[in-house]
Amino acid sequence: MSRPMDIVILGLSLASSWGNGHATTFRALIKGLAAEGHRVLFLEREVPWYAGSNRDLPDPDFCELVFYHSLDEVQERHGDRLRTADAVIVGSYVPEGAALIDRLAAMDLKRLCFYDIDTPVTMDLLDKGEEAHLARRQVPVFDLYFSFSGGKVLDRLSEVYGARAPRALYCSVDESRYTRADVPMRWDMGYLGTYSDDRQPGLEALMLEPARRLPHMKFVVAGAQYPDGIDWPDNVERIEHLPPREHAAFYSAQRFTLNITRVAMRRLGWSPSVRLFEAAAVGTPILSDRWEGLGELLPEGEAIVIADGTDAAVAALTGEDGTRPEALAARAHEIVLADHTGRARAAELAHMLQECPGRERRREREETTEWT
Structure with missing residues (x-):
């Protein structure tokens, strides 16, 4: 266990999982940080769509959660805590994110980091000049740039966007909450995910068309914002x-259970969804679309079925491909509990933060270099 740290996170949402995958990611990570002995303040922008009945964790017991209404409020109410924290981490898709980052960068912080839970999507937005949440000029500002995607994405962050220290920080699962439930088997395959234009073709190919071909089987799609x-x-x-x-x-x-990946993430690879780890922790066999790096996390044919189209999905569902679902689920469960729990990810984060020299030490080193 690393020495206790004080960490402030400004993220999209911790309190509400409605229509976003950020909340469950932050919950597993921060609960892991608490278990490792670290103190966390999570600052969340008060917005109507994550309030009321959509707020399913208003008072977490593993960190301090505070809502704010403006950027001025962040500085006025929490400025001292931000300056004394061992690390301040801004998440992707935070409202007025670019303006928030400019304010934080102007403060005397020990470490300023970014946690990109949407890295390939973020890079697409930057390439289009869309900078509401993060400006391209800000990428080199961060002491550490944590990315939901690894592999060649990290090289691109450094070489194309100027990230000072890009590091993979995959999502994770709270294994205490994701355990096998004693419930009847209701569906042959299910999918959990908010609607996305670029995921819909995958849903069509790997679930809806198989459902049409296999009318005797039952399927389910859970998620918000699907259009009429x-x-x-x-x-x-x-x-x-x-x-x-x-x-x-x-x-x-x-x-x-079905896993479908957004086009930008599939194109660049090494972008595991939290749904992969949740299903594996529960012990449900996974069928997924294909992307580079997936087999390194969950070996194909050993811990997951990777389907390149409708025929492959149908073959897995009917058993025509010789798939042994129980063996797949057992191996995926073993891998995820060993390497992808919230506590495992928290230990990685804490180690990377403590290895980072921080802004003051870096300034001292740069000043020394100038005079030698």
Whole structure:
């Protein structure tokens, strides 16, 4: 265990998992940090779509959660804590993120870091000149740039965008919450995810078309923001929103769970979804689209089924490909509990922060270099 640290995180949301994957990621990570002995303050922008009944964790017991209404409030109420913290970490997609980062960069902070939970999407936005959440000029400002994606993404962050120290920090799972539930088997395959234009073709190919070909089987899609006009087969059940407390039972009621990756993340690879780790922790066999790096996390044919199209998905569901779902699930479960829990990820984060020299030491080193 590393020495205790004081960390401030300004993220999209911790309190609400509605329509975003950030909350469950932060929950597992911060709970792991608490278990490792670290102190965390999470600052969340108060917005109407993550309030009210959509707020499913208003008072976490593993960190301090404070809501703010403006950037001025962040500085006026929390300036002292930000300056004394061992690290300040800004998450991706924070409202007024670019303006917030400029203010933080002007403060005398020990370490200023960025945690990009959407790295390939962020790079696409920067290439288009869309900089509401993060400006391209700000990427080199961070002492550490933590990325949800690894592999060649890290090289691109450094070489193209000027990131000072890009590091992979994958999502993780709270294994205490994601355990096998004693529930009846209801579906042959399920999918959990908010609607996305670029994921919809994958959903069509790997679930909706298999559902049409296999009318005797049952399927389910849980997630918000799906538009009207989608041709849902009769054997595909829809659930509008599924709070995290129901995820484990949801996975436990499926023979297979489906993982679909956004185009930008699939193109660059090494971008595991938290749904992969959740399903594996529960012990549900996973069927996924293909992207570079997936087999390094969960070996193909050993811990996961990777399907390149409808035929492959149908073959897995019918057993025609010789898949042994129980063996796949057992191996994936073993890998995830060893390497991808919130506490394991928290230990990685703490180690990287403590290895980072910090802004004051870096300035001293740069000043010394100038005079030699």
